[in-house]
Amino acid sequence: MCSTCGCDQPGGVTITRAGEDQVQFSPLTPGSGSPLAYPHQHGHSHDTRVIEMEMDILGKNDARARHNRDHFRKQGILAFNLVSSPGSGKTALLERTLNDLKNDHRFYVIEGDQQTMNDANRIAATGVEAIQINTGKGCHLDADMIHRALHNLSPANDSILFIENVGNLVCPALFDLGENARVAIISVTEGDDKPLKYPDMFASSQLCIINKIDLLPYVNFKVERAKEYARRANPSIQFLELSATTGLGMSSWYQWLEKRIAERKQEAVLV
Amino acid sequence: MHELSIVMSIVDLAEEQVKKHQAREVDRIELDIGTLAGIEFDALDFAWDAGVKHSVLASAERQINRIEGKMRCMKCGREFTVTEPFQPCPDCNDYLNEFIQGKELRVKSLTMKF
Ligand SMILES: Nc1nc2c(ncn2[C@@H]2O[C@H](COP(=O)(O)OP(=O)(O)O)[C@@H](O)[C@H]2O)c(=O)[nH]1
Ligand SMILES: [Mg+2]
Ligand SMILES: [Zn+2]
Ligand SMILES: [Zn+2]
Ligand SMILES: [Zn+2]
Ligand SMILES: [Zn+2]
Numbered sequence: 001m002c003s004t005c006g007c008d009q010p011g012g013v014t015i016t017r018a019g020e021d022q023v024q025f026s027p028l029t030p031g032s033g034s035p036l037a038y039p040h041q042h043g044h045s046h047d048t049r050v051i052e053m054e055m056d057i058l059g060k061n062d063a064r065a066r067h068n069r070d071h072f073r074k075q076g077i078l079a080f081n082l083v084s085s086p087g088s089g090k091t092a093l094l095e096r097t098l099n100d101l102k103n104d105h106r107f108y109v110i111e112g113d114q115q116t117m118n119d120a121n122r123i124a125a126t127g128v129e130a131i132q133i134n135t136g137k138g139c140h141l142d143a144d145m146i147h148r149a150l151h152n153l154s155p156a157n158d159s160i161l162f163i164e165n166v167g168n169l170v171c172p173a174l175f176d177l178g179e180n181a182r183v184a185i186i187s188v189t190e191g192d193d194k195p196l197k198y199p200d201m202f203a204s205s206q207l208c209i210i211n212k213i214d215l216l217p218y219v220n221f222k223v224e225r226a227k228e229y230a231r232r233a234n235p236s237i238q239f240l241e242l243s244a245t246t247g248l249g250m251s252s253w254y255q256w257l258e259k260r261i262a263e264r265k266q267e268a269v270l271v
Numbered sequence: 272m273h274e275l276s277i278v279m280s281i282v283d284l285a286e287e288q289v290k291k292h293q294a295r296e297v298d299r300i301e302l303d304i305g306t307l308a309g310i311e312f313d314a315l316d317f318a319w320d321a322g323v324k325h326s327v328l329a330s331a332e333r334q335i336n337r338i339e340g341k342m343r344c345m346k347c348g349r350e351f352t353v354t355e356p357f358q359p360c361p362d363c364n365d366y367l368n369e370f371i372q373g374k375e376l377r378v379k380s381l382t383m384k385f
Contacts, residue, residue, distance in 0.1 A: 047385040048298050051288060057280050057302075057376045139273055171273035174309050199356045200309055232357045232366045 014134045015149050016117060018124035061175055064143035068178025071150060076158040078264050081177050083201055084185035085194070086167030089211040091119045092244040093185065093253075094162055098126040101254065105261070106159035110149045112141040112166045119164060129153060140171035143178055160261070169198035181205075181260065187212040188221035195230035202233040207240065207256065214243040274314040277376070278322030284378055289327045294383035297331040301380045307340040307356050307373035340373030 056062065072079050082090045091111075098107055109130040111119040120132035131149050133141060146163065155161055163179060165172045184205035186194045189212055195202045202208060208230050210223060223241060230237050240256060242249030285297050304310055312335070323329050340353040344360035345367045351360065353373070359366050 049292070049294075049383050049385065051292065051381045051383060053284070053288065053378045053380055055284055055378045057277060057284070057378060060280060060283065138276065140276075142276065170309065174273060203356065235367065 013136065013138065013145055013148075014132075015145070015152055016120070016132050016134070017152065018117065018120040018130040018132065058174065061143045064147055065176035065178040068143055068147055068150065071147075072161075072178060072180065075155070076264060076268055077155055077161055078159075078260055079161040079163060079177070079179045081163045081165060081172075081179035081182045082185060083165045083169065083172045083182060083205065084167060084187075085169050085190060088167070088185045088187040088190065089244045090164045090167070090185055091122055093209070093211065093242075094164060095122060095126055096244050096247065096250060097162075097253070097257075098123065098128045100250070101257075102126065102128055106156050108153050108155045108159055108161045110141075110146060110153070110161065110163045112145075112164060114138070114166060135166055139166055139168050140175050141165050141177060142175045146177045160257075169194070169201045173198075173200040173204050180264075181207060183207045183209060185209045185211050186226065188216050188219050188223075190221075192221045192223070192226035193229060195226060195233055199233035202230045202237060205234070205237060207238050209253065210239060210241045211244055213241050214246045214248060273309075274311060275318040275322055277310065277315065278318045281378060282323060282326045282328055285328050285331075285381060286326060288381055289383060292383055294327075294385050296327045296329070296384050297381050298384045299332045299334065299382035300328060300378065301334045301336065303336045303338055303375040303377050303379045305338040305340065305373040305375040306354065308376045310376065312337070336379065338372055338375045341371040342368035343371055344368055 071077070082094070084090050094109060098109075101107070107128045109120070109123045109128055111123065111130055111132045112135060113119055113132070114135050114137070116134070117132045120130040123130035131153050133145050133149055135141065135145070141163065163177060182205040184201050184207070186208065188210065195208075210226060216223075227239055230239070238256075240249065240252045242253055244250070281300070281302070285300065289295075289297060304312070319333065323331070340356070341350060342353050342358070343350050344363060344365060346363045346365050347360065349360055349362050350371065357366060360368060
């Protein structure tokens, strides 16, 4: 798929396609990333020299994210990074979306969880190709994991890629994956002050989905208040309210997606 | 804990530089970390020892410059320090603020041992 990058990055991560049990395994031992390959000089002097670096610690992730973005652009792929707390309904939203739209578009799903193939298997049951990234102790997906998964999936041109991030509203905010849009999901069974508690995630997302609205009558969740809090972090964030299990409001999500697809086609014409 | 992956990224950067300069190891590392960068300083501390083990940073002295969050109110122009990413202007109570500093996450300098 790519000619410019090495795809042999180590890491504490396994990547497995749904329906396969072959696992690429490299255990995470801190510090094992690179053996000491630096040249060891003879005659141990005590010379020291200060090197001013001013280097961005996340620079590598950002560079790899740009590279992913290049892949997506060249292939006309639309990639969405779904982030939420555990249990907000990311997988449920994907299941229903894929069942409803799989005849209209070509989809792929990258699932991120610390353990298990469960979510990839749930996606595979819809007939859509899914790949599972197990991050072990890792609390987020990074651009390099996505890159390796991309090589494994080899998605078709003009397809749509959903990335379900590890359930966590803190860490995934820091790691650009190269996605076209980041979608934050909160459910009404969580506090409506989530956006206040985890502002970075809402600041870096373009869309906020408020899920499980079928449960609104039973919980003390004020939709307007949640929106107001999210707008403090990100005045231009958009909102959709829906229920992934009853289907209520799903059409607004499909309209949002179709609009992104139309925009991408527009861009492809211009290039 | 993403602090561990942050430490691993720092180790990667340091190993690259040590290789490039044909140094032996790192004597001292200076980091600029903003208080709004999404890093827990305690968690970073905790991850550090495990992360740098057997690397060129294993025995390096570490200095962290904490950079406090600063915003400028778009309404009245007042500059104020913040401890959270989104705090209203103390004068106008408005949330439309321009970010000035506090999200730094970088290696400022390395002192190499040859
Ligand atoms: N009532 C209700 N339950 C939902 C909805 N969406 C998801 N759930 C349930 O919430 C639980 C967690 O959903 P899941 O998709 O696994 O969450 P994830 O961890 O974000 O992927 C499951 O039991 C779902 O059936 C919804 O819209 N309404
Ligand atoms: Mg899930
Ligand atoms: Zn590539
Ligand atoms: Zn590659
Ligand atoms: Zn984390
Ligand atoms: Zn003001």
